[in-house]
Amino acid sequence: MKTWLILLCGLVLWAVHFFVAYFIGEFIGETQGPRIAVLGLTLLCLAGVAALGVLLRSMRPEDDHDRWRRSAALGTLAISFVAIFWQGFPALFVP
Amino acid sequence: MSPEAPIPASTASWLPVILDSAGPFSQPVTTLAWVIFTGGFVILGIVIAALTIALFGSPRLKARLGGEKAIWIGGFAFPVVVLTILLIWGLWLTSHLSAQRITGDEMRVRVIGEMWWWRVHYLDENGRETFRDANELHIPVGQPVLLDLQAADVIHSFWVPRLAGKMDMIPGRTNRLLIQADAPGVYHGQCAEYCGGPHALMGFVVVAHAPEDFARWQAARAPAPAAQGSAARGADLFMSSGCAACHTIRGSPADGLAGPDLTHVGSRRSLGAGILPNNKGTLAGWIADSQALKPGNRMPAYHQFDGEELRALADYLASRQ
């Protein structure tokens, strides 16, 4: 379980961000309030990814497997960071 | 013939229609398209070059490609930079072209997709219907036109590539689309969402007039005068043979609603929803056996008419200007 949490934490955060943002757009609307909510959520999730990155870097791997797990997890965090960052853009472009 | 000035036939450009935009709602997309095509070719070239080096290159060049650093640069950093720029451009353009940017100065038309033709209702500024037509949309150049897009049966999609991107027509919804033509001309459109049967033959035309021509065209939307001669015989046949049960011709007893409004059918550029040129020959041919021309369409073939009757009907319809 711990291994999966480490490997997937960033992506899980992306999924939370994506679906909450989508549900805001789908079920609440696209007026100013929801847009600000999406931006706030984006900043929160980006901070979350950054915090996870710091946490992972501070872990001391004991063997090859743990080292591998940590470096792969840092990679998924990088991708998640970019994906969440992009996910915030649409809230900035108001017709 | 029709009162308006002659319209240039569809401009013979060597460019594919999507890259040959004719209005402000398609022009920015064309620019975007040129940029991404160029960029796409360059990137494809880079990847093929990298693959070639990986397969045939000198050991020194190969060594540069053969590590995780190269993967991070080529597979992560480079795409992230390029895609960030593209995403911002795409999002800006989406909001820029969105029909939510209406100003209220637009001309308004409701277009309803039917299996396999288009109902066209011209609206006044308050959204009230002024008059009806089918399979052809007349607009003034230089003015944005706001389309209310609806569907009567299944999902269709309204698309005039040179004027704007497409927008689906979905039962129960009204989608809005802005189009505008900057030069007089005839612009082809076609249903873009598969709608069964002869979906392939569900086309239409948009005719853009210079403003003064458009005003003349609009003024001429009164029903044509009663038919004379052979056309009068055609009118009788039209009323007595069942045609009137499905088609409306304003100013006559025909008030059917199932098929296209034929009040001005004689002035249209095409028949059968954009698939045939409009003349007496094609009119007669369509009546006699539309199923051969557009299999599956909702109009039965009228084999019972003889040649003379078909001529009379064609005369009558051609006189409905």
Add this chain to the structure above:
Amino acid sequence: MTSETGFDPALYARLPVEGPRPEGEEEKLCRAWSAPKGWQHLTEVNNQYIGIYYVGTAFLFFILAGILALLMRVQLAAPLLDVLPQDTYNQVFTMHGTVMMFLFAVPAVEAVAVLLLPQMLGARDLPFPRLSAYAFWAYAIGGLCFFASLFVGLAPDGGWFMYPPLTSKAFSPGINVDFWLLGIGFIEISAIAGAIEIIVGVMRTRAPGMSLDKMPIFAWALLVFAVMIIIAFPAVILSTLLLEAERALNWPIFDVGRGGDPVLWQHLFWFFGHPEVYIIFLPAAGMMSMIIPTVARTELVGYRMIVLAMLATGFLSFGVWAHHMFTTGMPPMTTGFFSAASMAVSVPAGIQVFSWIATYATGKPRFNAPGLFTMGAVIVFVTGGLTGVMVALVPFDWQVHDTYFIVAHLHYVLIGGMVFPLFAAFYYWIPMSSAWPLSERLAKWVFTLMFAGINIAFMPMHFAGLMGMPRRVYTYLPEHGWALPNLISTIGAFMFAAGVLLFVIDLARNFRPRPGGGSAGNVYGAGTLEWLPSDLYGSRSIPVVASREPLWDDPALAQNAERGGYFLPGSVTGYRESLVTSPIRAEPQYLQVLPGRTASPFAAALFTAGFFLALTVQAYTFSIASAILALMALLRWLWETDRHVPLDNVDIGGGIMVPANVTGPMSHGWWATITLLIVIGMIFSMALFGNAFLWSNQPAFWSQPPAILPAFPVLGLNLAAVALSLGARWILRRQRQGWASAALIGATALATGALVLEHSLWRAAGFDPEMSAQAALAYTLQALQMFILVVAVLMSFNIWARVLRGLVTAPTNTSVDVAALFIAYCGAQGFVGSLFPRLLGVS
């Protein structure tokens, strides 16, 4: 070294065991894994047989759907041709897409998984051999019958994504659409069965020592693939159920006149449909990542990056479904989310492509058949990927959506991302299960024709699309100027077909299937376990894995495994056996006794297919008879499972002892149950989404749902069912088998009572399923609940019968665990299903 299960990794040093093996050991192993004869080929469950059948059937569908493509290309070669009449063409393009996606692409990958995965992981077989046999037979029988609908003119004609209302009863009154809905729904069940098998297989049957970081990349790909299937496919199962309910029962879920919404179908379909593309691509990318290192004679560069790319793809691909819906009038911010996610999902694809290039660059690539196809795949896939980024841009998509530009894009992606890798895989792995390898000389021709063919066929389609040609047109008018690109496309399609034909000729000349290991051997010099010398039981003994390419790193490994120096060199019990290991570090946990040949999977598949097909053609008597027979076969199958092995601890080699009976969260049965519950939970969640979607999109038709307060007994009964069901495990721990089975039956009864009450509350509130989509969806939730409760009834009475026959062990028992989990889930679903629709009030 850290341990996951308490197993001491130092014990691995005892292996391989030196010295001769005991007399008769190998004979006993061979007896357990004997080859089938005659009719036994239908009842065999060994993955090496099922795998070959499976791959062959998938390839057959590739050929059949390819022939349909050629027919279409002939029709479109020039304007206004009349080769295929309109209605035939509409059936043919629908079948081409449907067969390629549902009957070729996904099954082909599962087929390769069934054939290769156990050998690659060092297992003897997949953990549920009967389930893979069932999945295969259901797919083969159902698929062939489905395809045959084309010959009687009853094939579906609504396009492979079947948008209502075109596919509703009003506009498609014939049974064509029903063929699609029931046929595809049924084949999806087979795909899900395969996915459960693969997940448990990858997680629990790896060779000892094969920790996650040493797993072959193909296994990683299959793991992500299978998890994606169990998340995505429920959406299409639910949507087919809903549309069939609308067609057969007049439940107006997609009917705007009664508060339904056709856009709901699009959301549900694409929530499945887009991940589907990555579901197809990922395993093929996994094959590429296996083949390229061998071709380049070096280890894979960026293994961990490929793994993280696959994990990222698995997630991100669930955020892109609505990019098929940019033209439905979605508001700009929402389209933006999907546009952004569509961009993001291309990043991991780029990482994989550059990893492959880096691997070529590091090694000394050979230009043999698999090599050529992988190289071609990179170029074709990148081309499709670039146009994919283009269509992720919303304004550009507004122009090219539903045109031939999209047709070109998706064929580049799927041929480059799946077909070329699969052909590389055919060349690469056929020596493993054939007497002879395929011809390298002919392969150059096959590759050249296919590579030139795809580019000549599909490159002009980009231009046809830009010229305004919509997709799914049976003909076109000459004045549009689309004739030239179409003619070129047709020529290219025939070149591609010629390449495939040459390949088939090569197969006929050189492919001689040899389950148990082809004598052609390791012709490309690969380093992974599937190239160990093998027989019907896989490798003679299961080696300890210390690296990603064990055959390269330990030259003596093959010989030591072959002489029985590693784990399980014989059969302890005399039955087929395999080793179950821990999920992260693959430490040996217990000995699993595998089932042998049995007719029940074949019979169950035959009659389930009969049930669905008879239902489609409205032969209700035959349908019910088939359902009963299928049920009997399933019960017979169930009855044979979970038999107690009269051994506690067994020596699996080198004196290392593991148990032979394991229950609870450690057992593979528990894992499979959890996976199944995720599938059911996803179907249910999709139905909840449907409720919320209509509530938000069709407020004019929404009426106040029944009040919450009167539903308290329903909620309470369901909670009691959860508690009682989980209590059955606690009771069993006190050696009361009879009471445990009574608790399970009681829990089922409580949940059933809750459902009856729930139904009567909605009826009493005046809701009728034909009245509105809101009511129809509320009753859909109840119908789903009814369906799982029927299963719960069968399960709880099965436990009771097993108790009577003394088959239920105490203090713990896997069958009881499984039933308790399932019934507890039923209670939980009943609780949520009753609460949720009541929360969606009129605002």
